[in-house]
Amino acid sequence: MFKKIFDNFKCLLVGYVIFVGSVSASYAADLPKLKIAVLGFGTVLWELDTIKHYGLDTANGFDLQITKMASSTAGRVAFQANEADAIVADWLWVGIQRNKGKDYVFAPYSLAVGELLVASDSDIQSLQDLKGKSIGIAGGPLDKSWLIFQSYAAAKLGFNLKSETEQVFGAPPLMFKKALSGELDAVINYWHFTAKMKSRGMRTVLSVADTSSALGLDSTTPLLGYVFNRDLPNSASLMPNMVKASQEAKKILLQQQNAWDRLRPLMKAKTDSDFEFLVNGFRAGVPTKPVNLASVQEMLNIMSKSGGDQLVGDLTTLPDDLFYAADVN
DSSP states (O other), X not given: OHHHHHHHHHHHHHHHHHHHHHHHHHHHHHSOEEEEEEETTSTHHHHHHHHHHTTHHHHTTOEEEEEXXXXXXXXXXXXXXXXXXXXXXXXXXXXXXXXTTOOEEEEEEEOOOOEEEEOTTOSOOSGGGGTTOEEEETTOTTOHHHHHHHHHIIIIIOSOHHHHSEEEEOOHHHHHHHHHHTSOSEEEOOHHHHHHHHHTTOEXXXXXXXXXXXTTOOTTOXXXXXXXXXXXXXXXXXXXXXXXXXXXXXXXXXXXHHHHHHHHHHHTOOSHHHHHHHHHHHHHTSOOSOOOHHHHHHHHHHHHHHHHHXXXXXXXXXXXXXXXXXXXX
């Protein structure tokens, strides 16, 4: 008798779960969709996956649709062709597009910054010690961190970092391997590769945050952000919703370790140390204050001087309302 009652209860419970699931799916289907195109292997997926898992998109009145792209360039092309409502890009690219007449808006996502790393037993202690040495740079000749390091060396140390060193450019995974194998004297890589290199014993000589402070810049200036198009109805109307969902996801990732445990397979952390450094790196990159526009303008001046027209085009002044003004939790 008790078995029959228990079986009936299980049937009711399964039926209820199916019912709730179908109602939730139906509700999501009725919501406006926000299509975002991001790197298929990028760290932003950790936040987007958190938004979807906890239903932060539907709770904020939209259905987040994630399209994984092979490269950042592919995502930008899709966005410019109006095939995506949002992407993640740096504010400089957004500013250049605004200068070309595009009504794009930048909502800060991360202030994770570049660092210059060397082996733990390296005799390199400062930028001056890099003279005659090799530097691996993942972002190419116009990498923002590399340009800021050059400006710092010229302004504060009185030497040309570019002409005094040998630069080796390559994809982030390649620079990661070459740095760990000792083929490079120093390396500048994307933040999550930097986190894993530090996990494996490499140490920081200088960070962009250090050089920014020395150059009179705000070291908490976010470089990366969600980009929206005010000319696209969905992109414009759902921008506040997505920003709020992003903030709520960040709060979860700042406060709940189990949220990271769930993400670990997506993070591809091979060791507990890698995992810990990645979690701490992400948390350190969460914006905590409004954007300092004067500092961003000064950073633009530095990038213009270092990278020239090839980097900034004819962008000399930050466009009005380039940054989405949201409350920072």
